[in-house]
Amino acid sequence: MENTAIRFACNSCGVCCKGRLIPLTLNESRQWLQRGHDVAVILEAFDESLWPADSEKFKHNAKRASQIHSGNAKINVIAIFAANALTQCPNLDDQNQCGIYEERPLVCRIYPAEISPFITLDPADKVCPPEVWEAGEIIVSDREANPSLQVKIAQSRDEDRLDAHAKVAICESMDMTVAA
Numbered sequence: 001m002e003n004t005a006i007r008f009a010c011n012s013c014g015v016c017c018k019g020r021l022i023p024l025t026l027n028e029s030r031q032w033l034q035r036g037h038d039v040a041v042i043l044e045a046f047d048e049s050l051w052p053a054d055s056e057k058f059k060h061n062a063k064r065a066s067q068i069h070s071g072n073a074k075i076n077v078i079a080i081f082a083a084n085a086l087t088q089c090p091n092l093d094d095q096n097q098c099g100i101y102e103e104r105p106l107v108c109r110i111y112p113a114e115i116s117p118f119i120t121l122d123p124a125d126k127v128c129p130p131e132v133w134e135a136g137e138i139i140v141s142d143r144e145a146n147p148s149l150q151v152k153i154a155q156s157r158d159e160d161r162l163d164a165h166a167k168v169a170i171c172e173s174m175d176m177t178v179a180a
């Protein structure tokens with residue numbers, strides 16, 4: 001069998017803390033706002049025209065969604081709350097160090113591993129420099145994250161499911177009714 005073990009040793013370059021939106025749990029979103037930072041909201045919608053209802057993708061995403069009735073149509077809406085780090089994360093200091101390291105969001109603890117079960121980690125898709133993939137602990141082996149990452153990924157998926165209805169309800173209360 002092909003050896004698919006992927007090693008990783010973060011060099012703290014801070015590149016992954018720039019130029020992106022960082023998905024947050026509902027609780028992390030509250031903390032982010034309390035620190036005085038911005039949270040962006042992205043609404044995604046899907047129904048059975050995108051994936052068959054018995055497909056793994058539909059079932060996985062339906063658990064992350066809140067079902068909305070629009071006339072006779074039933075639409076699944078996923079509300080993603082994300083920290084604004086489009087220029088750079090407001091917690092990144094001058095030395096490219098995380099200023100809230102002990103309290104950083106779950107996705108920051110999981111990166112560069114993948115949270116979606118439908119995406120396989122490929123170092124070429126990540127912003128990390130090439131040398132960090134040449135040493136360090138094995139984070140993925142034969143497409144399976146190592147045990148400590150698996151715990152964090154499972155927690156992230158659980159939080160997504162637990163927060164799904166509340167996040168959509170918050171969007172409705174703010175009259176956000178358009179999803180892509």
Ligand code: SF4
Pocket residue numbers: 016017022085089090091092097098099100101104105108
């Ligand atoms: S919270 Fe910390 S680890 Fe996460 S993006 Fe911001 S600076 Fe980087």
Ligand code: SF4
Pocket residue numbers: 009010011012013014015016017111112127128129132
């Ligand atoms: S880009 Fe990669 S190597 Fe650089 S800080 Fe982020 S996770 Fe670590």
